[in-house]
Amino acid sequence: HGEHCRCEHVVYIDEEVAKLLQLKAQLGGEDGKHVFVLKTAKETLTGKYGEDSKLIYDLKDQGGELLSLRYDLTVPFARYLAMNKITNIKRYHIAKVYRRDNPAMTRGRYREFYQCDFDIAGQYDPMIPDAECLKIVYEILSELDLGDFRIKVNDRRILDGMFAMCGVPDEKFRTICSTVDKLDKASWEDVKNEMVKEKGLSEGVADQIGEYVSMQGGMDLAERLLQDPKLSQSKQACAGLADMKQLFSYLQLFQVTDKVLFDLSLARGLDYYTGVIYEAVLSQMIQAPVVAEQNGALPGDEASVSVGSVAGGGRYDGLVGMFDPKGKKVPCVGVSIGIERIFSIMEQKAELLAEKVRTTETQVLVASAQKNLLEERLKLTTELWNAGIKAEVLYKKNPKLLTQLQHCEETGIPLVAILGEQELKDGVVKLRKVASREEVDVPREELVEELKRRTSKLP
Amino acid sequence: HGEHCRCEHVVYIDEEVAKLLQLKAQLGGEDGKHVFVLKTAKETLTGKYGEDSKLIYDLKDQGGELLSLRYDLTVPFARYLAMNKITNIKRYHIAKVYRRDNPAMTRGRYREFYQCDFDIAGQYDPMIPDAECLKIVYEILSELDLGDFRIKVNDRRILDGMFAMCGVPDEKFRTICSTVDKLDKASWEDVKNEMVKEKGLSEGVADQIGEYVSMQGGMDLAERLLQDPKLSQSKQACAGLADMKQLFSYLQLFQVTDKVLFDLSLARGLDYYTGVIYEAVLSQMIQAPVVAEQNGALPGDEASVSVGSVAGGGRYDGLVGMFDPKGKKVPCVGVSIGIERIFSIMEQKAELLAEKVRTTETQVLVASAQKNLLEERLKLTTELWNAGIKAEVLYKKNPKLLTQLQHCEETGIPLVAILGEQELKDGVVKLRKVASREEVDVPREELVEELKRRTSKLP
Structure with a gap:
């Protein structure tokens, strides 16, 4: 005792x-x-x-x-x-x-x-x-x-x-x-x-x-x-x-x-x-x-x-x-x-130094540009969480893409994984870098590896 | 505020x-x-x-x-x-x-x-x-x-x-x-x-x-x-x-x-x-x-x-x-x-489960088998600390080797870096695995790398 x-x-x-x-x-x-x-x-x-x-x-x-x-x-x-x-x-x-x-x-x-x-x-x-x-x-x-x-x-x-x-x-x-x-x-x-x-x-x-x-x-x-x-x-x-x-x-x-x-x-x-x-x-x-x-x-x-x-x-x-x-x-x-x-x-x-202090460690926001994809967003978020990726999703059924991107800019989340009907059909996820706005389609089964690769380089 | x-x-x-x-x-x-x-x-x-x-x-x-x-x-x-x-x-x-x-x-x-x-x-x-x-x-x-x-x-x-x-x-x-x-x-x-x-x-x-x-x-x-x-x-x-x-x-x-x-x-x-x-x-x-x-x-x-x-x-x-x-x-x-x-x-x-819970994260104890080597132990400890290695040294001028090894066994420190006159002369450190008692001479300038290599494998 x-x-x-x-x-x-x-x-x-x-x-x-x-x-x-x-x-x-x-x-x-x-x-x-x-x-x-x-x-x-x-x-x-x-x-x-x-x-x-x-x-x-x-x-x-x-x-x-x-x-x-x-x-x-x-x-x-x-x-x-x-x-x-x-x-x-x-x-x-x-x-x-x-x-x-x-x-x-x-x-x-x-x-x-x-x-x-x-x-x-x-x-x-x-x-x-x-x-x-x-x-x-x-x-x-x-x-x-x-x-x-x-x-x-x-x-x-x-x-x-x-x-x-x-x-x-x-x-x-x-x-x-x-x-x-x-x-x-x-x-x-x-x-x-x-x-x-x-x-x-x-x-x-x-x-x-x-x-x-x-x-x-x-x-x-x-x-x-x-x-x-x-x-x-x-x-x-x-x-x-x-x-x-x-x-x-x-x-x-x-x-x-x-x-x-x-x-x-x-x-x-x-x-x-x-x-x-x-x-x-x-x-x-x-x-x-x-x-x-x-x-x-x-x-x-x-x-x-x-x-x-x-x-x-x-x-x-x-x-x-x-x-x-x-x-x-x-x-x-x-x-x-x-x-x-x-x-x-x-x-x-x-x-x-006008530095912005990040208050979150989230590496990626799971987002969508279209309506009625909450379930798909939650499913992908679960995949990422289960793989140990620090992921977040907005608690809204149909958030606007702009709202989702703004959330990343405000909180310093560096990456967005975007899902849409086309991406789901093609079996890919659109991975966007918030800072540079670069986007690239990543096959869904390679997403975890790609995120790990990218986030290990981040500060 | x-x-x-x-x-x-x-x-x-x-x-x-x-x-x-x-x-x-x-x-x-x-x-x-x-x-x-x-x-x-x-x-x-x-x-x-x-x-x-x-x-x-x-x-x-x-x-x-x-x-x-x-x-x-x-x-x-x-x-x-x-x-x-x-x-x-x-x-x-x-x-x-x-x-x-x-x-x-x-x-x-x-x-x-x-x-x-x-x-x-x-x-x-x-x-x-x-x-x-x-x-x-x-x-x-x-x-x-x-x-x-x-x-x-x-x-x-x-x-x-x-x-x-x-x-x-x-x-x-x-x-x-x-x-x-x-x-x-x-x-x-x-x-x-x-x-x-x-x-x-x-x-x-x-x-x-x-x-x-x-x-x-x-x-x-x-x-x-x-x-x-x-x-x-x-x-x-x-x-x-x-x-x-x-x-x-x-x-x-x-x-x-x-x-x-x-x-x-x-x-x-x-x-x-x-x-x-x-x-x-x-x-x-x-x-x-x-x-x-x-x-x-x-x-x-x-x-x-x-x-x-x-x-x-x-x-x-x-x-x-x-x-x-x-x-x-x-x-x-x-x-x-x-x-x-x-x-x-x-x-x-x-x-x-008769598990022993480790209460320290120390990876290596800097030890010596001979007398009058406190300064050398502190010097090596400083080198390891400055390189980010979790190292420890006994706070005694002339501790017995047995005391130092027992300390490792009690606290679960897995490695011992042993210094002696001969090692200092040869520019090496004797690295001992506590569990298996295996010992190997490591060139001093390679010690940090060797410790990093070994400790990354440890649980």
Whole structure:
């Protein structure tokens, strides 16, 4: 129970199974195996998201018990591993999450939205799964062809070590982390202001932090910081920096270092990260010079498509243990990809390029130029469906040929198979290319082969 | 806004967009276009599900407003069409729905579960889209190879006409419909009992209904009932029966009549259906004689896999109009497929056949028999990934060869590419077939081609 292997990925009915297991545990359980009571509602979520906790969507159930909509897929994944005693898994999961945030629809920011998570859980040698996560983000963003991007990486241990060496009190590490995280949107002045006026750091401490968080580089920066008089005093920072070097050596083998940037200002707000953290950002501007020129714009004109980060993640070695009755840890590293943000860019890009996005995969419309041929159209459609051809037919008894051809043009169906009395008599089908209007008679028994031949060439 | 075309199907962020549009409408709207206020929470769901309404999952939001989790995908789809003024669409949608029902996990019945809906909306000639929905259910159940199945069809108008002619008062049609719907699980005696004792029908009326609901057949039954002295008095029943004949004529063209059964006992509980209704049921027993014999069972032994219906649907011409401020109707017909129920059968079948379900698509593991070759393994893995090969590597610096081979056997990875000092020197990779243990040296520059050649033959 509770685990469903669905082809290549694990999908789980987590909320409900958890509730049932909980009920079963409370009732003693039919097999007596589930002796722990694990609350899966509000209690599961609190204390995992730091200052972002205010974004959790609360609800009450019919019994008045406080519930919440899931904030991300990471915490439910960790709970799933703990409850099912899984110590070793690699999986992706696409599902909705909820944030009580201010929506910004043009930027692809909603209160209910999809995330795609990929995680690797298990006890492995350092930085190999971490590097694979970055390779995957790199591949996805490259293949989606969203323009130039950067993947910023940092490590919580480097941040913590740096905070300690700069003189930030221990109990302020997390809240200062949240403040540093705002550097991608706010200026250093504003961030410093928050550190000093709201969070009570001295100006001297803030300025020391300011120096570090302006640093960016690659493996060279990690090597340099290992020699830094202050940072090298921190065991934590050194461990993080040594792993950062190791990470970059794997990233070189994975051929992705051209887009990966070690950036000390990357902090990420969530409390559960324990090691490497990363965030992928697209370049703010998408250039479309050729099409823009065709549309009368000046060369060099740019359309602004600002969406902020499109993916982020990191290592969270302590989260699974928080759900295990004995605190047994399962090290994890993963990435969350913001689907709506990526779609929003792809849509704006398609608009900019005046591209028409096909919403159907139909390869051929079965049509007729004459009346009373619905039965013949349905018969041919059945033949094509049964042969695995993606075919469609208008749901009208006697549609006009023009209507049928217009439907193809509107929806991008590339081919039309036209039936008429003459074609039926001759045992042929008139195959028409919508784009070029070329027509050719194809013997009925060769139609499937001809369609397969033609559609395999189509984009 | 509010519409996202995602490749071949429409996905929508319905709840949230609806809330935002509502908010916008209340605020006047930036463009002044949205002047109606449409409640998308609890109010949307009530009055659509008849006696099943008790299964709706209620919640309260932070403002104390009553909310519900969606009961199905049909009502949200209808609301989506109305809000976006879509009069014409064909789409599928896979997502979670919620029922406050008694779960039965071995039968694949959960409180939170996935449905896959396919719907055709638009004003078309009668029964053509309805027939396509049945063709699709037929194709899905055939291709999933779940054993024998039947698709029962009926029509709400035939039921209503039959109730009227048997003397059921108008206001009792829906509740008697719910009672008839229990005939798939309960005996006629129990159902009659409920009609007479709980719902106040006379025994004579109940017996007349009893005669009709025992009838099953195909087009012939529709023709026969068109001549039935009682039913032929009802305009509604005649319209339903004429359409049933028409439906069967299209089903013949679609070559699916061998599994479709016109069954007057099929009622379906939901209130929103207005015409054709249908339900697909798998044969209760799955036979696996060959494997069962191998496992020592007697020939003829059967394993019981009872799951009830796996798909259902029908025509709902009035639902979209209920969400349109002017009541504008959009005729719809659709089908819902119960994913968990189908998975539960597939899993039990796989267990029965002692089949191992592969949970990964990985084609090759990059391995090494010697120490200190992690970098070489990662380099080769990168080459394979970049060439589109599904490759994996263990996240260990120096894994034992046995561990690597065991990993392949456990997860069903069919091939291993083994690197060693000698292979690196010779510019080859040792390619091993896991099943047969055959090994062959392949020149490194030919490895991608060789893997593509081999994996295209694999199942």
